[in-house]
Amino acid sequence: DESDESEEGDDDDDDDDYDSDDDKPLAAMSSSSSSKKAAVKTKLKIKIRASPEVPKKVKREDTKPRKAIKEDPDRKKPAKKNTRELKKLDKTERLQYAMQAFLWWEAPVLAEGVNWSTMEHAGVSFPEDYEPHGVKMLYNGTPVDLTPAQEEAATFFAAMDPDGMHLGNPKTAPIFIKNFFADFKGILGRQHVIQKFEKCDFSPIRQHLNEQKMIRKAITDDEKKANKEDRNQVLHRFGFAIVDGHIERVGNYNMEPPGAFRGRGEHPKMGKLKSRVAPEQVSMNLSECAAVPKCPVPGHAWGDVRHDPRGQWLATWKENINGQSKYMQLAAQSSFKGKSDRSKYSKAGLLCKYITKIRKSYKKDLKNKNVETRQLATATWVIDRLALRVGGEKDTDEEADTVGCCSLRVEHLTFDPNDEGIDNKEIELEFLGKDSMLFKQTIDFGAEMYNQGEGGLGNQVFENLKAFCKKKKKTEEVFHAINPTMLNAHLKQFMDGLTAKVFRTYNASKTLQEELRKHETSPLWANLSATEKVVQYNNANREVAILCNHQRSVSKAQETQLESIGVKLATLKKQRKQLKAIGRKLVAGDSDIPLRKSSQAMDEDVKAALAKAKRMKEAATTKEQKIKATEADEKAKQKKRDLAQAKFEKAHLWEKVPSQDQVKKRIVAWTAKVAKMELDLKHKDDNKEVSLGTSKINYMDPRISVAWCKRNEVPIEKIFSKTLRDKFNWAMAVSPDWEFNESIGNEA
DNA sequence: CTTCAGGACTCAGAAATGTGCGG
DNA sequence: CCCGCACATTTCTGAGTCCTGAA
Secondary structure, three states: OHHHHHHHHHHHHHHHHOOOHHHOOOHHHHOOHHHHHHHHHHHHHHHHHHOOOOOOOOOHHHHHHHHHHOOOHHHHHHHHHOOOOOOOOOHHHHHHHHHHHOOHHHOOOOOOOOOOOOEEEOOOEOOOOOOOOOOOOEEOOEEOOOOHHHHHHHHHHHOOOOOOOOOOOOOOHHHHHHHHHHHHHHHHOOOOOOOOHHHEEOHHHHHHHHHHHHHHHOOOHHHHHHHHHHHHHHHHHHOEEEEOOEEEEEOOOEOOOOEEOOOOOOOOOOOOEEOOOOHHHOEEEOOOOOOOOOOOOOOOOOOEEEOOOOOOOOEEEEOOOOOOEEEEOEOOOOHHHHHHHHHHHHHHHHHHHHHHHHHHHHHHHOOOOOHHHHHHHHHHHHHHHHOOOOOOOOOOOOOOOOOOOOOOEHHHEEEOOOOOOOOOOEEEEEEEOHHHOEEEEEEEOOOHHHOOOOOOOHHHHHHHHHHHHOOOOOOOEOOOOOOHHHHHHHHHOOOOOOOHHHHHHHHHHHHHHHHHHHHHOOOOHHHOOHHHHHHHHHHHHHHHHHHOOOEOOOOHHHHHHHHHHHHHHHHHHHHHHHHHHHHHHHHHOOOOOOOOOOOHHHHHHHHHHHHHHHHHHHHOOOHHHHHHHHHHHHHHHHHHHHHHHHHHHOOOOOOOOOOHHHHHHHHHHHHHHHHHHHHHHHHHHHHOOEOOHHHHHHOOOHHHHHHHHHHHOOOHHHOOOHHHHHHOHHHOOOOOOOOOOHHHHHHO
């Protein structure tokens, strides 16, 4: 410890040597000078513990690169030697290299149930205190004085979009308002003038917020840069942790700000005020030997400091709406998440080995005399074939009423939905699943696809479901005799660690692999370009997303966009018709040909307006000027759009009388345009409600995609974004013939 | 030993933000 | 070559699943 002390001064000086705090290395080290000493000290300790071969006395000029790129000895040396010639890496880049250099899957494994031996981080970053704006809401038409806390609450409500998913929905708006107002009144106190929501008028605050938005829109490029720099500062202070001597990204290092609770679906608590979390409510998890990070809020301290290496979490606190725990954890590209992810997929791969046995078992048990056994078998079929979630019990006073397999109620099943008669084996399943997403499918249990192969027992499952629903009230559970715990216990008999959710991973990965293979074996495949192959990949991805019922709601913007494409399409068709008429006129020698005027004057008009708005933006210093500038800018842009629209409507015409040949050519061009747009529209319409991302991020084994890319010479960048490549770094080295099957179960 | 609440993690779509392409 | 817009990506935090440990 003594020698550590003596180094500390050294290291401190060193920090000050280099130019700015942009260069200060890690999280813990960039806190203000008082905590710096402690942090530096511990950091060195860790270094020594983690890698005993590092000499105790670190030379001053050696310190900087080692901190940033210490994981990569090959990179360190040349970078050091050539400092003058090479472009200096900025801090973000150095950290990036340091993180990439650590390949956790090649590192020694820790003891069972332990996630780390040393861990240090900078704690949680807290949002700024509330800054009162002084804009008064109206009650009964008169302005009301509010304390900052009261004003803050009013502002949370004013910030809600009146047409958004909470207040715009007539089913949820009353819940939201009731909850909000109850909490608001709690802050106001009993004696307050504000008593009835109907008499409240938040529009002055709403208007103020809109103004603020306008002001923010008017920022110059320099200000934008400065904002980004600020965010980077926070990232560099809080965004990194050191786990067992390796730098790792922290996921959610920003404390959730207070606001109105935005529950999904018909959440009974939406609109309640989510309160500001104080450092005292937050517990830290880090090494015993690590410096406790300085609490970033002046005058406050962390609630608790724990040292639990079994946990992945860095900090935890409780939210006040449902009393549930929230966590600060490492980011998706970290070793913690990577390890869990790989073991998840390996477990799913291992299911390949046991699936036949499981299907044979439920085939037998579907007819078992014992209700419990029969329900377990039927539920397993549903989870296996329909990819439903297990469906835990929910308290509808506290949470939205959503269901999964075990919690399905009689009312969610409609037998013979189309009144087709006795032989009909269709059931319409209609219920709200996770996130209140609608599951609405008519399953024909008599269909071939549900009666073929080892899992095909549709007819029997249909009989069972019918029997389970018999003599029950609408609100009773279909699978009354079982629950998720029993179901999972049942599944564990077949395979170690098997639970209901593994089936979703298994089926998603399996489906992706099979869908991809289908195309690869077709004779024309080899001729396709990489882009065309990617289209097929996305089609396979779509199959998985549909299987898992991953949806997205169509936003207003998308809706109007689709509409406008429709209008454009109609215009194009009309234009083509007109072109044909012009062609006929030309043949007949008719000289009455519609022409278009030059738009030059209007073009310049629009240009001038835009330029003026830009000048206003740059010159604006006061609030009013900024708002004016943004308004002028928007006006000019609208003008431009209008002009573009007008131009588009006349785009098929000429300024001078065209030749017959010109007209012919243009008709061909317009036909192509129409065809392209029709296809585009159909494609957009088909996909507007399917969300591909969720299955890509959570369900499809990335090694299937990587191997496919390698086999087909498709660059991985076309399939996985940067973050996804980082998240799946452990999967990048698989061979082109890698397969998702039971053999991958080893790492589970 | 059993039960069950709550702790700890994965999975989810909306919203915010970034980017690249076509006019 | 530039600029706006459509589309892609990232951030945010709510909503599930599953298991553990306390009573």
